[in-house]
Amino acid sequence: MDKVSYDAVVVGAGLAGLMAAHEIASAGYRVAVLSKVFPTRSHSAAAEGGVAAYIPGNSDPNDSPEYMAYDTIKGGDFLVDQDAAELFSYKSGEIIDLLERWGVLFNRQPDGRIAIRYFGGQTYPRTRFVGDKTGMAMLHTVFEKTSGLGNVDFYFEWFAWELVRDESRVRGVVAFDMRNMTPVFFKAKAVVMAAGGMGMLYKHTTNSYIGTGDGYAMALRAGVSLKDPEFVQFHPTALYPSDNLISEAVRGEGAVLRNAKGERFMARYAPKKLDLAPRDIVSRAIVTEIKEGRGFPGGYVGLDLTHLGEEYIKERLPLAVEAAKNFAGVDATKEMIPVRPAQHYYMGGIDVDITGKNPDLIGLFAAGEVACVSLHGANRLGSNSLLETVVFGRETGKAVVEFLKGYTEPSSDIDKEAEKAVDSAYDVTKSESGIHFGEIHEKLRDVMWDYVGIFRDENGLKTALSEVIKLREEAKKVYVSDKSKVYNTEFYNVLELKNMLDLALVIASAALNRKESRGAHYRLDYPERDDQNWLKHTIAYLRGNSVEITYKPVKITKWKPEARVY
């Protein structure tokens, strides 16, 4: 197997990965960025709403980084590490300013300064935006800037499969060139995991098809823990069947939800707030309606705008109209938009501190959605995830630079470990018969959606656990029917399935373990938040086929936990 050496290897070319790579390369180190897709295809591009920031001199006069931190902490149902929220808020202005100077085309106020608007959960408006394509605008600018640096090598359409480690340090990454299935051992002094989310574990997700949890699984298999893996965020209204997000702003402008009988069913679940009830209540309501047979065939309800009038709709909700037309073929001025809840974001992730450093494996860092600092605690606020990628991407990059400065080369030969990783991947290509990955994947998605979804209970979670274990066993029969080495997507789909099965086990176990409801984790059998017993982070390790769970305290600096009412 070929070997190449770099100072740092970044896995994932989304916003977090690129920011980290830029920071490390700007300090003079050689960086390899691995991505299974061309960088501009990364899921950062899908973020629409905007990026929150407090910019001194260009913010609401009542706002402050303190308020921003508080909103984030409260939004996370007090599971947020408050030092992370503070760093995040204080650095927000600086980083947005930097991106603006790099050329991100933020919308402007008449005087030429960056414009501001509200987003859900904010005390004062602080979201900056580029039309409805903020994520895409930021991603492209950061990619363009980073690709101009001479000491960053991009390896796109390379599938990173395994971290290579010795007793205490990470030594690199084994990845496959997707064009010809050639493995290469990327030796590195530091590895930054920035491989994004895991939506494809669920039957319905707003995530890209590439969100298969590769980063989490690689970390778990390398003996690294995930923090708060039970916390999965769902969004109440995703378009059927593409699961593209339909913003809550639509309901904010007067749209109402109706079941197959035409009823405004929210009256039964939130008699006062109706369609404007909090996300989790709306999600649970829709899922219940569908489960109890009052949804449309195919499993969705209707989002009705037709009573608002064509002019109003075209002026106030042009994006929802466009999305309905483009991705579901529906004229929203004349008929209801088909919607259903979907998985949206993953608060859990690789355990890191505010510098992005992981405590289990020296040299391993993580940033972006794949990491859990924990910035979002039990529930993420809108427009915070974009900011997280760039703030912590950069902070992690800085931490890597410091780490590299003090680095001493280890003496042990690690090539055998790397070979083992390649063998474990090639195993799946050896059979001539078996089952296709799709069969297991579809079953996994159903299990996770039904039992580890929007609402959970002991029986359901126990079922989920046993089903996942069964699927992990059945997956041994999965084989790759495509025997070509050229752009063999089936091979990578099988590796992705293995990653998903590793992560699913940890999520189900942690969800069963946490006997309270907090933020996005809702237990029908334990519906209240229990700060006395559960104001702590779950730390989970994958040990073969079982999950080991310990805990870590939540960092509380200024804000005492209080009831989360809006």
Next chain:
Amino acid sequence: MSLQPQEEEVVFRIKRYSPEKGSYWQEYKLKVDRYTQVVEALRRIKSEQDPTLAYRAACHMAVCGSCGMKINGEPRLACKTNILEMVKKYGSNVITIEPMDYFKPVKDLVVDLDDFYQRMYKVEPRLHTHKEVLEGKAEHRLKPEDQRELWKFGQCIWCGLCVSACPVVPIDSEFLGPAPHAKGYRFLADPRDTITEERLKILLDSAWRCTYCYMCYEVCPREIEPVTAIKKTRAYTKLAKEKTPVTMTGEKHIESIHNSLIEVGKLDEAKVYLGTYGLLGSIRDFIYLFQSGKVKYALVKERPVENISEIRKILTGESK
């Protein structure tokens, strides 16, 4: 919205390719409803019927640019294509899917986009602001109307459809292609950018090689109008210090048109010809026109616009 599931069976006729087998067609049958996109159908085919089918797709919301392909001959994003609408448009339940044109096929619907990426890199797609601005020591604000203009062209998702569909790209290696021009113009026109001269060296000659066929405008899934960016790039010609023969011909041509409009409000073809090619070039073409019997028309004098002062006013601001 109906209480009865309304699904139709659709046949997907897909052009596949592998270096071992070469090109071949394969058909898959799938039941879909009126809301389903092509990219969802491809995912279902891969997951339920044939795991070997290779294609690129990620975001399914037309923002990542992965799923460019030809659907019933139309260069489109698979995620922005509603299946039953296509069935209705073409009057057939067979949907033909092929990879994008021009780029080399790698496997099935996956094509080699390195050619595309090289074109994009060539236009130096990053902002070069003043050093003090980059270091945060000075501020350079952007006007809202400038942001709107730049963002129109800055939204390119690098899908490659326009380059694959452009008729000039395959016949002229000096032409960068539509998307690179949109990207290049976004920086050329940015008031904060400081390397205008270098950009013109890269963009200008190529901009004069576009044939204005509006194919890029038609296929672009983000409504960017690359052809408009190319036209706007040509407007920078007077700033360029070095001009290639193609640029100079183009410049003379548009000046001749302008002069003809100012003079008579219409195009005096003979005058425009002379202004563009000079006497020798024009004589050659007139010989060909003579052969086809059209020179007699050139001798007929067309009536100039009466209210010529109005034309002059809207074009130059002055009535003379």
Next chain:
Amino acid sequence: MSYAYYPGCSAHGLSRDVDIATRKVFETLGLKLVEVTDWNCCGGGFYDEKDEAGHIALNLRNLSNVERMGLEKMITPCSVCLHSHRLAAYKYRENKDLKRKVEERTKGTSISYSGKADAEHIVWVLVRDVGVQKIKEKVKKPLTGLKVAAYYGCQMLRPEEVMGFEPAFNPHSLEDLIAATGATPISFPAAKSCCGFPLIGSNPKGSMKMAFNVLKSAKDNGADILVNPCSLCHLQLDSMQPKIKAEFNIDWTLPVLYIAQLLGLAFGFSADELGISNIAKQVLAQKGVI
């Protein structure tokens, strides 16, 4: 029935035969063409590269005059003039920043565009308003057995959201008209490709290559002749065919007719009455069409 008629500079210049044939066809169908009052050039498909706002103002001047004539439809035989006017009206409507700039230019002039008038192609009017049936009734000399390549070019089709008459990738207006004359319409790969005319202003070599590709594609697919819907495609493919033949060293000639010339032949007019070019006449005579 009267239509505001915009011939365009080329149909009154080197492609005058386009104007001649169009008038004969409309006369036969009993439709009156009233030339737009004091019409000016549309910009030739080029002017917006120099001055975007000025280009729109130029086109709005014609449309404003059409409105003053009490008419809403301005029909033209030239795809470029069609495209130029429709795109100008479209941008004026959709782009508020641009609209403001245009209004600065038109301030103090007679231009007052309400947005009602718009440009249409004579082909659209023939197919949609007159109808294939009425056209068939006027055919005196059916062109049975003649294989006619239906060449659309680019400007009358794209972009679909601005042109709006037929799908840009699946049009059939020309095939319908060809079939009405009794001839056999031929589809061919380059039917919707650009003829390359716009490139004559800067890269004549590239221009000729594109024209050659169109002619060759039609010839390779068995066409006897090619019809086009545009004064400028006509200039490029018919008038300039001797140049293409010289440049690419080809020994065959593919006669190129403007669509109204084909209809005119079917209506019983002679080749000379329709202004058909020398090179087309030669081959048409050989095939016994004239």
